[in-house]
Amino acid sequence: xxxxxxxxxxxxxxxxxxxxxxxxxxxxxxxxxxxxxxxxxxxxxxxxxxxxxxxxxxxxxxxxxxxxxxxxxxxxxxxxxxxxxxxxxxxxxxxxxxxxxxxxxxxxxxxxxxxxxxxxxxxxxxxxxxxxxxxxxxxxxxxxxxxxxxxxxxxxxxxxxxxxxxxxxxxxxxxxxxxxxxxxxxxxxxxxxxxxxxxxxxxxxxxxxxxxxxxxxxxxxxxxxxxxxxxxxxxxxxxxxxxxxxxxxxxxxxxxxxxxxxxxxxxxxxxxxxxxxxxxxxxxxxxxxxxxxxxxxxxxxxxxxxxxxxxxxxxxxxxxxxxxxxxxxxxxxxxxxxxxxxxxxxxxxxxxxxxxxxxxxxxxxxxxxxxxxxxxxxxxxxxxxxxxxxxxxxxxxxx
Amino acid sequence: xxxxxxxxxxxxxxxxxxxxxxxxxxxxxxxxxxxxxxxxxxxxxxxxxxxxxxxxxxxxxxxxxxxxxxxxxxxxxxxxxxxxxxxxxxxxxxxxxxxxxxxxxxxxxxxxxxxxxxxxxxxxxxxxxxxxxxxxxxxxxxxxxxxxxxxxxxxxx
Amino acid sequence: xxxxxxxxxxxxxxxxxxxxxxxxxxxxxxxxxxxxxxxxxxxxxxxxxxxxxxxxxxxxxxxxxxxxxxxxxxxxxxxxxxxxxxxxxxxxxxxxxxxxxxxxxxxxxxxxxxxxxxxxxxxxxxxxxxxxxxxxxxxxxxxxxxxxxxxxxxxxxxxxxxxxxxxxxxxxxxxxxxxxxxxxxxxxxxxxxxxxxxxxxxxxxxxxxxxxxxxxxxxxxxxxxxxxxxxxxxxxxxxxxxxxxxxxxxxxxxxxxxxx
Numbered sequence: 148x149x150x151x152x153x154x155x156x157x158x159x160x161x162x163x164x165x166x167x168x169x170x171x172x173x174x175x176x177x178x179x180x181x182x183x184x185x186x187x188x189x190x191x192x193x194x195x196x197x198x199x200x201x202x203x204x205x206x207x208x209x210x211x212x213x214x215x216x217x218x219x220x221x222x223x224x225x226x227x228x229x230x231x232x233x234x235x236x237x238x239x240x241x242x243x244x245x246x247x248x249x250x251x252x253x254x255x256x257x258x259x260x261x262x263x264x265x266x267x268x269x270x271x272x273x274x275x276x277x278x279x280x281x282x283x284x285x286x287x288x289x290x291x292x293x294x295x296x297x298x299x300x301x302x303x304x305x306x307x308x309x310x311x312x313x314x315x316x317x318x319x320x321x322x323x324x325x326x327x328x329x330x331x332x333x334x335x336x337x338x339x340x341x342x343x344x345x346x347x348x349x350x351x352x353x354x355x356x357x358x359x360x361x362x363x364x365x366x367x368x369x370x371x372x373x374x375x376x377x378x379x380x381x382x383x384x385x386x387x388x389x390x391x392x393x394x395x396x397x398x399x400x401x402x403x404x405x406x407x408x409x410x411x412x413x414x415x416x417x418x419x420x421x422x423x424x425x426x427x428x429x430x431x432x433x434x435x436x437x438x439x440x441x442x443x444x445x446x447x448x449x450x451x452x453x454x455x456x457x458x459x460x461x462x463x464x465x466x467x468x469x470x471x472x473x474x475x476x477x478x479x480x481x482x483x484x485x486x487x488x489x490x491x492x493x494x495x496x497x498x499x500x501x502x503x504x505x506x507x508x509x510x511x512x513x514x515x516x517x518x519x520x521x522x523x524x525x526x527x528x529x530x531x532x533x534x535x536x537x538x539x540x541x542x543x544x545x546x
Numbered sequence: 547x548x549x550x551x552x553x554x555x556x557x558x559x560x561x562x563x564x565x566x567x568x569x570x571x572x573x574x575x576x577x578x579x580x581x582x583x584x585x586x587x588x589x590x591x592x593x594x595x596x597x598x599x600x601x602x603x604x605x606x607x608x609x610x611x612x613x614x615x616x617x618x619x620x621x622x623x624x625x626x627x628x629x630x631x632x633x634x635x636x637x638x639x640x641x642x643x644x645x646x647x648x649x650x651x652x653x654x655x656x657x658x659x660x661x662x663x664x665x666x667x668x669x670x671x672x673x674x675x676x677x678x679x680x681x682x683x684x685x686x687x688x689x690x691x692x693x694x695x696x697x698x699x700x701x702x703x
Numbered sequence: 704x705x706x707x708x709x710x711x712x713x714x715x716x717x718x719x720x721x722x723x724x725x726x727x728x729x730x731x732x733x734x735x736x737x738x739x740x741x742x743x744x745x746x747x748x749x750x751x752x753x754x755x756x757x758x759x760x761x762x763x764x765x766x767x768x769x770x771x772x773x774x775x776x777x778x779x780x781x782x783x784x785x786x787x788x789x790x791x792x793x794x795x796x797x798x799x800x801x802x803x804x805x806x807x808x809x810x811x812x813x814x815x816x817x818x819x820x821x822x823x824x825x826x827x828x829x830x831x832x833x834x835x836x837x838x839x840x841x842x843x844x845x846x847x848x849x850x851x852x853x854x855x856x857x858x859x860x861x862x863x864x865x866x867x868x869x870x871x872x873x874x875x876x877x878x879x880x881x882x883x884x885x886x887x888x889x890x891x892x893x894x895x896x897x898x899x900x901x902x903x904x905x906x907x908x909x910x911x912x913x914x915x916x917x918x919x920x921x922x923x924x925x926x927x928x929x930x931x932x933x934x935x936x937x938x939x940x941x942x943x944x945x946x947x948x949x950x951x952x953x954x955x956x957x958x959x960x961x962x963x
Contacts, residue, residue, distance in 0.1 A: 188877035188890045195799035196873050199861040259859015259874060259891030262655075267858045272840035277862050281838060333832060333952055334868035483870055485823075485948050486810050486963075493823075494796045495806040497870060502799065605853045607759035608845065608904045617884045634880075659854055659889030661882050671881050672791070 151234045151542065153299075153532035156370045163529070170522040177515020180508045181256035189259065192509045197501035198479045202472075203257040206513030208325065209354065209471045210250030210520060211284070212347055213464075215322040216355020218243040218291065218314060220382075221298075225311025231381060231543055234535040235363070236311075240295040241527045242359055242520075243318075244288060249520030251284055253513055276327045283321040290314050299532065322348045329474065336413035337478035342403075346396040350467065353389035356382065357463040362524060364457060366534060375540035376451050383456055387444040390463060394437045397470075409487065416481045416500070417473065424477035427469040436466010476503055569649035573639045575625045582622070583613045597656075616656070621664045632667035756904065765848040765957065766898055767929035768913065769936045769945055772821040772962035774923035780807060782822045782924060785915030789899060791883035802873035802888075804896040805912055810963075819963065822912065822924070824896035825850060825871035826948065827957035833863035833872065842893070848929070848957050851897040859891040868949050871895045898926075929957065 156163075184192060194201040221236035221243075223229050255264055268285070271278040294310035297303040326347030332338040360382055367374035401418065404410040417424055440459040442449075449455035480501040485491065491498030528534050535542070548556075582589055584596075596614050603609040612618045623642040626632055633640035635657040638648045643662070647654055661668055754760060786805045787793060794801035805824040811817070827850045833842045834850065841856035842863045852863075852872075864872045872895040879889055885901040888894050899910040909917075913926035927936035939945075945959030 185891075189874065190800050190876035195876070196802070196864070196870075197799060199864045199874060259861070259893070260857065263856075263858045266856055267839055267860075270839045270856060272834075272837055274834075275836045275838045275840075275862075277836060277860065278838040328862075331836070332866050334866055479865070483868060485808075485869065488812075490811040490813055491808060492811075493806045493808045494794075495803045495870060496799060497806075497808055497823075601855055603759075605851075605855065606843070606845070608754070608847070608900065609757055609759055610901075610904050611757045620884065658878075659882065659887040659892070661884040661887065665884045668791075668881050668883055675881075 152536045153234075153237065153534060154536055155530055155532055156366070156528050156534060158529035162369065163525075167522065167525060170518045170525065173518035174515045174522060177512045177518070178256075180511040180515070181261075184257070184508050184512070185261060191506060193504045193506045194509070195502070197496050198476060198503035200475055200479065201503055202505040202509045202513050203253050203516075205468065205472045205475050206516050207250045207254035207257070208475060209468055210246050210253070210516055211325055212322060212351045212471070213354035213358050213467070214243050214246035214250060214287075214351075215318040215325075215348075216351030216353065217246055217359050218318055219352055219355055220359055221294070222311060222315040222318075225294075225308050226315045231378065234538060234543065235359075235378070237295065237298055237533045238363065238366075238524075238528070239359060240291050240298065240314075241533050242362055242524055243355070244291050244295070245520040245523035245527070246355075246358065247284060247287060248523055249516040249518075252519055253516035256512060257509070276324055276331050280321070280324045280328065283317070283324050287314075287317060287321055290317050318351075319348065322351045329478065334483060335478055335481070336410060336484055337417065337474070337481055340400070342396065342400045343474075346393075346400065349389065349392045349396055350470065353386065353393050353463055354467045356386050356389060357460040357467070360386065360456065360460045361464075362521075364453065366528060367538065370534075372534065373537045373539035375538055375543060377540040378538050378543045379453070379456065380451070383444055383459075386459065386463070387441060390437055390440050390444070393470075394433070394441075397433070397437075412484065412487070413481050417477055421477060421480070421500075424473050424480065428473050428477075431469035432466045432473060434466075435462050436469060440466070479503075566649065569646045570639070571642075571645045573627075574642050574645055575627045575633075575640070577623045577642070578625060579622055583618075616660060620661065624663050624667075626667075632663040635662040754904070754906075756906075760845055760847040760904075762846045762848075763930065765929040766827070766903065767848070767927065767936055767957040767959065768827075768898075768910070769925040769927075769939055770821055770958065770960050771923045771925075772819050772960055774921045775819075775821045776921050777809070777818075777820045779920050781915040781918075781920035782912035783807060785911040785919075786824075786896070789883075789902075789911035790886040791881070791888075800874075800876040802875060802894060804871075804873065804894070821960065821963070823869060823871075823948070824912070824958065825867075825898075826869050826954070827896075827898065828954035829957070830954050832866040832868065832952075832954070836862045836866040838862065845900075847903075849898045849900055849903075850895075851900065852893055852895065854887065854889065854892045854894075857892040859893065861893060863893055867895075868952060868954075 158164075192201065218239055220232055221239035224232035224236045255261055258264070258267075267281060271282065273279065290310070291314050294307065294314045297307040297310045323344040326344035329338040330340055330343035360379075363382075364374065364379075366372075401414060404414050417428060419425060421428075440462050443455040443459040443462070480503065482491070482498050482500065485497070584592075589596075597616060600611075600614040600616070604615070624632055627640060633642075633644075635641050635644050638644045641662065643654070643657075783803075783805050790804065792802055792804060794803050805822050807820050808823045809818060809820040811819075827844075827848055829844075829848070831842070831844055831850045834844050837843075838860060839856045839858055841853045841858070842850070843853060844850045859874070861874055864874060872893050874893050875888060875890050877890055882888055886897075899907070902910065909926045913924040916922060916924040925936045925939060927934040929937060929940075931937060932941075939961075940959060943961055945961050946963055947954070947956045947959060948963070
């Protein structure tokens with residue numbers, strides 16, 4: 148294959164600086180929000196003793212899951228030997244680190260005691276999957292950092308496959324761990340299932356690739372570098388497979404639950420009577436985030452259409468946010484079933500659907516996390532040689 | 547004409563001369579008893595280690611010896627002033643812990659959770675709020691100082 | 704085990720000349736007298752269990768609670784009020800963010816229209832899910848079975864609140880002031896019923912809620928040592944049984960109910 152030339156983007160235009168300034172402003176506002184939350188306590192947020200994890204966690208889990216999946220493109224090249232994907236690998240690693248950084252920033256800033264982050268990083272209860280996740284996230288930074296280095300440093304390039312394999316295995320464990328955060332919870336009717344771990348893995352594939360495609364198309368379009376249909380179509384088809392797989396897992400999860408009478412209450416809530424959760428599930432997650440992107444990807448009239456791909460990716464991400472919201476917040480909103488079949492009431496809001504309305508503070512914090520990820524990518528591609536000069540068909544196809 | 551460096555040096559030296567060498571504890575009401583459970587110098591150097599060690603012993607193992615118990619430190623060291631009031635940690639001139647910590651600029655978060663006054667003082671405050679119709683944990687997110695001010699205003703009426 | 708612990712502690716112990724010594728011997732004397740005065744085999748007074756202040760707790764004792772739902776009355780809140788007073792909690796009943804360590808639960812069967820009410824608090828499980836999931840180990844189980852939060856290590860992630868099947872835990876959403884010295888609590892940490900550890904460690908043999916129920920309520924709550932077959936709670940459990948809420952989870956709770 149012809150040697151691919153990589154180069155940093157020429158960061159001179161006012162558009163570039165405007166983008167950086169805009170992202171930095173969003174991050175600053177998010178930081179101020181977090182400070183406000185820490186000073187006044189979570190009473191200013193929409194979270195309460197019934198819904199303890201809210202929009203910041205939705206953003207955080209979404210970004211962390213996407214981070215793991217963003218590395219997929221590089222893994223396909225390094226681990227599965229598909230050389231056409233090799234030129235895409237460096238950006239894939241950068242995006243993975245950036246998304247993880249953004250997600251973790253939001254997660255950490257929402258802690259009740261963020262000043263105790265050092266305690267969290269040094270004191271571990273290894274029975275806790277959450278503790279394992281902290282360990283896995285920090286390890287991810289190290290491993291993907293090494294992988295990125297070995298991909299870009301000439302003397303180390305021959306070893307990059309080993310790093311790629313290590314990164315691949317590490318992130319499978321990491322995403323299994325993220326899914327297990329919920330899957331291990333015996334208390335809640337919507338969780339407590341081994342399904343969540345593999346579902347999160349397949350979700351990561353879909354969200355990560357959607358993010359990757361959007362970043363790739365934006366980067367090449369805004370720097371006037373050629374991006375050919377060949378590579379885009381490969382990624383497009385891959386995205387289609389992943390979106391379909393996510394729908395499959397969601398279907399199996401719910402159909403299985405529907406078969407068991409003991410789960411009928413929570414299924415009725417999520418699928419029928421959950422108000423906002425039901426709407427998000429059917430309209431945004433399944434419809435806009437699943438079926439519509441599949442149509443945009445596979446329908447013959449959209450073949451080779453870049454705009455439909457952009458729309459598909461954006462919708463997948465929107466559907467992904469809705470999916471995480473339904474799992475995370477919807478799963479908490481459904482009351483704990485301490486006495487199945489009984490009507491329960493108390494002064495502590497037992498037996499009633501939890502109320503949650505996100506406040507502006509947690510929304511700003513979550514959005515700032517996304518902005519942080521994008522800022523890291525923007526700065527990264529401007530400093531180091533992440534992007535190939537050209538991804539035109541003649542370059543990517545010449546094998 | 548002196549150079550900038552010389553002027554800065556002079557200012558710094560002047561600041562050092564006029565700044566206090568020790569914390570001003572003149573307004574702190576005297577503690578109970580004849581002496582502390584340990585020597586003063588020892589306490590100055592070791593009190594935080596002692597507290598950090600003792601807290602694990604107490605929380606994890608239920609060991610509550612009175613010698614190094616934080617509650618007992620407070621009971622002895624935080625006493626009432628002439629008006630019968632007990633200072634809170636936010637009162638940087640009258641609270642025993644606050645005077646030194648303010649001077650040394652070492653911020654502590656013990657009193658975010660732990661009571662900075664003996665139980666009798668706390669219970670008295672609580673009764674007062676309840677009588678005045680203020681829920682102690684409610685309403686404004688004002689600092690404890692504001693509450694003191696508020697209760698002073700209410701009692702002055 | 705107890706020998707090892709006390710030996711280890713002797714290395715660290717400082718000479719304590721406070722009134723504790725005299726209190727211990729006094730209590731010991733009373734326990735002896737009580738044991739003699741009452742019929743053999745029936746120890747009503749739990750002071751035999753009262754551990755000295757300077758010794759670590761051991762697993763010889765397992766604290767538990769038995770709640771007789773049939774005695775518990777719908778409109779009585781003695782236990783809740785006592786807990787709030789003991790620990791300095793002042794929840795506004797309409798607030799979704801205030802802490803409630805114990806609450807009265809009303810359970811109604813829609814088919815039979817039978818309704819019951821009883822207090823629910825942290826169940827102090829033997830296999831607590833909250834302890835399993837805490838990333839820093841702040842949520843822990845003490846040797847004597849009490850499950851509590853070490854506020855010095857808690858980072859406020861609220862994962863334990865997600866994991867608890869009994870909704871026992873509360874998160875402190877705002878700055879607090881005038882916390883009671885016996886119950887330090889603060890913004891950003893998670894808290895729950897701690898079986899009045901400060902009372903138990905000081906030699907008391909009951910909790911605020913049990914005490915209030917005995918005195919002002921309907922004598923529905925019994926507190927005691929589950930490991931002691933002679934204790935009132937053990938005897939009552941033996942004769943009349945007791946169920947766990949969510950027994951299917953296999954948590955072996957320290958709080959049992961009769962009459963659910």
